[in-house]
Amino acid sequence: MGTLLGVDMKPENTKNVFINGIEQFFRFLILIIVSIFTAFPFIWMVISSLKTKKEIMDVAVLFPPNPKWGNFLYILTKSPIPKYIFNSFAVTILIVSIQIITGAMITYAIVFLKFKGRHTLFAIIMGTYMLPVAATYIPSYIILANWNLLNHFSGLVISSTVSIFGIFLLRQSFMQIPKGLVEAARMDGGSNFRILWEIVCPMTKSSFITFGLMSFISTYNNYMWPSLITNDENKYMVSQGIRSFFIEGGAYGTKWQLVMAGSAVIVIPLLIMFAFTQKWFINGIGGDTGMKG
């Protein structure tokens, strides 16, 4: 229909399509460039880990013609790296479980139990959140030394039983629960433990998952504190372990292909895990900044 309106709309439509096309093009261009920059270290790590000693020193060889999977075999069977991964994994699972329990309980008390000083308590916890954790390391080191817990996994565990970040995250979602619901359960004679376990936890499941994953990542990757309290090579966590594996090559030239294979063995499982849990990180992190929008 050749109405006035239709005629008028036509040029504008093509113009819009054109502009949208350009916009799309630049959107993808920038995203692709930044993504290549972001993914590049991972890609280069994997490519380098498949090279021979000779290929790796020759910058001109971008891709190894015959990928040397043997480097990975060496890391998995002859290097201490699998041991470090096991150490980190076991210690981290334990720490995260404890942090979830202590965090859920104190948050429940702050949000649902009325007692004097609970606001002060939360203010103190909030205050410590900002402070540089390293400032606590020297006295904490002395405490563990006095308790003879240096070089013990238990020293690492008991010094990491609380996650301040986790308390924030949980508080944020506990506050969303209608107070009446908890009151009613109490009237029915439910104990606080049962209310926490059967009402509060199921309703805030997603923040528990986010908390668990975030805490897993930061504990698993942690370097400074574990490396300060451990010098027994059998008890290294991954970060300290891969560093010592890296340093060992030392003065006579680092065996980069093996160092890269070692890094890949540590990094790739984390990337795979992230691929499956992405939404918990992305929704959880952005959603809980504790601010009104």
Place this chain on the structure above:
Amino acid sequence: MKKTGISKESKIKDTGVILLFVLPALIPLIIFWIYPIICSMWISFTNWDFMTPEYKFVFLNNYISLFKDKRFYEALLNTGIFTIGTMVPTILGGLLLALLLQKNFKGNGFFKFILFSPWITPSVAISIVWTWIFQPEDGIANMILGFFHLPALKWMSSSQTAMISVIIVTVWKSLGYAMIFYLTALQRVSHELYEASSMDGAGKWRQFKDMTLPLISPTTFFLMIITMVNSLQAYDQIQILTQGGPSGSTSTLLYMYYQLGFEEFNMGKATAVAVIMILITVILSFIQFFASKKWVHY
């Protein structure tokens, strides 16, 4: 909770319950957070050397010797450069990426996955990879520069470029994190925007400047504090990439603290640095908090 007349017994029970819920977190928090911070302040007034049990109270001597130490001012300056050098690109880059990914389109989730992935990987392992990339002789970074006919750099082995190298790695790691925060903020804003701006036909840039930016300012404010605190605590990448060198060019306050405390065993001076770091965090938080009242729109 309703209290009845016979509540003395139940009050004791209540207190018991509260303690039971609070103490499992509070005791470790006191032992490994609050006590150490107070203890650090005390140690900073002594000349304790860790090896011997004796020490003397020297009051402000550690602080005075720090303020006379050239190394301290270098570390302070390096911390400032590092903080601003990471904060500005992280926040601007994170915002740009969030704006580009805001609309839903095919491949959107894949980009988010790639861009956020550095954040979950261990900084130590990944800094080792970057060390390899930055090798002056056989590293790929210089080859890429050569491809664009740019001069090769010495990266971490020159005091002129070492800090830039550390900043690149840090921004690389934290960009996706900032992006996620902005994505959430933009999502919240977009509803309000639809209603307000479609009627007055405002240009896209004006709309962004006058509406979006103020509406997401709480997130910007939050990210500024978080990146600042993180920069002040950066250790892993510095330890792997440069160990504070060459000639102290990447030694930050935290790294100086580590060297004084755990390499030189000068516990008094090390804890003095820690106390200064705490003070800086507190002061900057206050400044940002008050400054934010001017430009953050809650």
